[in-house]
Amino acid sequence: MVNKDIETFERVVDKSIDSLLNQKNWINYNLSKTETEALKTLEQREDLTIKPADKGGSIVIMSSSDYENRINLLLEKPDHYCKTNKNEWITLQDNIQRLLRYAKEDEIICEEAYAFLMNTNPVIPALYGLPKVHKNIENPPMRPIVSSIGSLTEPLSKYADVFLQPLVVKQKGYIKDTTSMIKKIECLNFNPDTQILVTLDIEALYTNIPQDNTIMMIIDMLSNEGQDLTAHQSFIVDCITMVLKSNIFLFGSDLYRQVKGTSMGATCAPSLACLYVSHFEEKHIFNPDAPFFENISEWSRYIDDIFFIWTGESVMLTEFLEWLNLGDINLKFTSHQNRDQCEFLDIIIKHIDGRLNVELFTKTTDRNTMLHFDSNHPTCQKNNIPFGQFLRLKRNCTTMRDYEKHADVLKKKFLERGYPRRLIRQAYKKAKYFNRETIFEENPTPTPQTQPLIFVTNFSQVSNKIKNIVNRNWHLITNKAQERLPKPMFSFRRNITIRNKLVHTYRENRQQSQPCINNAPLPSGTFPCQGCVNCSNIIKGNPITTKNTKVHIKNFINCRTKNLIYLIQCPCKLCYVGETSREIRVRLNEHRSAIRNKKKGAHLTDHWQLANHTVEDLKWCGLETVTLNSKGGNTNAKRKKREQFFMSRFNSVRCGLNSREDWEQIVH
DSSP states (O other), rough: OOHHHHHHHHHHHHHHHHHTTTTTTTOOOOOOHHHHHHHHHHOOOOTTTEEEEESSEEEEEEHHHHHHHHHHHHHHHHTEEEEEEEHHHHHHHHHHHHHHHHHHTSSSOOOHHHHHHOOOBBBEEEEEEOOOOOTOOSOOOOOEEETTSSSSSSSHHHHHHHHHHHHHHHHHOOOHHHHHHHHHHHHHHHOOOTTEEEEEEEHHHHHHHOOOHHHHHHHHHSSSEEEEEEHHHHHHHHHHHHHHHEEEEEETTTEEESSSOOOBBBBBHHHHHHHHHHHHHHHTSSSSTTTTGGGGGEEEETTEEEEEEEEOOHHHHHHHHHHHHHHOOOOOEEEEESSEEEEEEEEEEETTTEEEEEHHHTTTTTTOOOTTSSSSSSSHHHHHHHHHHHHHHHOOOSHHHHHHHHHHHHHHHHHHTTTHHHHHHHHHHHHHSSHHHTSSOOOOOOSSSSOOOOOEEEEEHHHHHHHHHHHHHHHOOTTTSBOOOOOOEEEOOOOHHHHHHHHOOOOOHHHHHOEEEETTEOOOOEEEOSSSSGGGBOOSSEEEEEOEEEEOOOOOTTTOSSSEEEEOOTTTTTEEEEEEESSSSHHHHHHHHHHHHHHHHHHHHHHHHHHHOOGGGOEEEEEEEOOOOOOOOOOOHHHHHHHHHHHHTTTTSSSOOOOHHEEEEHHH
């Protein structure tokens, strides 16, 4: 039974939101009509590929053929990748299901873990590349990344990483982030006469770590002083083995498998890379018997970026670097050295009066990527961005002189992005007089006794007004003890951005996927199949217009179409939105049968009886066909998501023939 207080709350809030959405001109577009048309044109261009740069925030536009050629150069390395087929993907799916089933039967994992790890509708990962314009702006090499979201191995990777992370943080030389690095650096003394600042970069670390050696190393780290692995530890190793040795992905229309290294994109990839380098460091850096052990005063590493202080002559440093590159055939180090200063992560490390200080470092290829003040984001977020950036600047600058110097540049960047001068000035002063020491203090994790309700939705221009409506009427809700509940927290997801429209990890060839007859594309809309009773009841025309909205049909649909979202309209002009995996004529015949037999319990048939409509009054049309691209995935979930979208578009729950139960079945 639903609490009466909740029902009252729902009615009041629904009425207020309906009134809000019925107001005219509540949407304020931040793109002009010309810009919107240009965006649509750019989105449809298949001859161009748009990608964010690997670093610096730049946007790189290149011809699709050039992009594909650059990726193919990477895939042509036989020691890193090999072509495979769909059978290997199916075999991997069987192997993972068998592994998880045995682990559950042997009580190695619980039912909840089994449900998390088992992906019954996986997508095939897709490879894409990010141009490294900071290395070469005219002919940038590509950083290969495998998008594994929703794939077979994604849950295994996440699960394994939970147990790898504690091993990572225990390693010598480990640094978590820039903050921990600055805390470490500013405590060090430095003598430029006898010491040298050095940074190292490991070339292509992720794609070069050997898979078998990495698995053996993980076994040694998980085992306790040579003891046998427990059943659960063996299961973790099996998960890592699947992630490393069965990294199957799609590029274009071909399937590949990675035979060396791990993919950037796998959750546990940074942990595996860190642990492999840590294993190397134990032998060559932190080993007292290593030939250059006494010359290394400080050694810090963030994944593949290393900073250390060398005590000794430059000649010996050169010998050390040559020796280091001979230590492991899979690890190649490039170095930069200076007695005055060096760049590491997003800071410049330099010495002043025998102490090491830091200041902000930016690459020459960095662009002004601050969120524009006119962007469709929460006002509170935009108001807090300047202070957050000035506070980061305060953290990255030891001296006030450096803070002031870089603050002038930051002010100009905010002005370029439309931020008010007053807001910039307030953020600058607040950060300037902020106690820098408190930035480096770790905030304790809050442990509230009661977890508040969290309302999550996409951000829109009426989000704050909806928040006010909910809070204003929250007093209507009480718990069983007749106590008022704490107000919910509101969390907004980012809505669709220009980047979402233009940047794609995988793009199906539209010319191949578009249905044709005699090389001519089929028309868009709903058409009769000329062979069933439903043909005469089609709502003709495109777009479909109702009193609530107007929808353009983009697909060719007839009575035999499968996997689609459909619309039913009665003579009262009320709408019902549904979905089906079968031929639409089969589902429509079920609706007709329910109406003819006066079946009770369904909102649609109840209305038909109350309004004395006949079976022939049932008018219908298709709205959208739901198909999956070559990556695969969950068709049912995608159909449900689109059904919910069109229910909202036609307002068919509040002002139509869909029941609240129809909506809640999709949500839950």
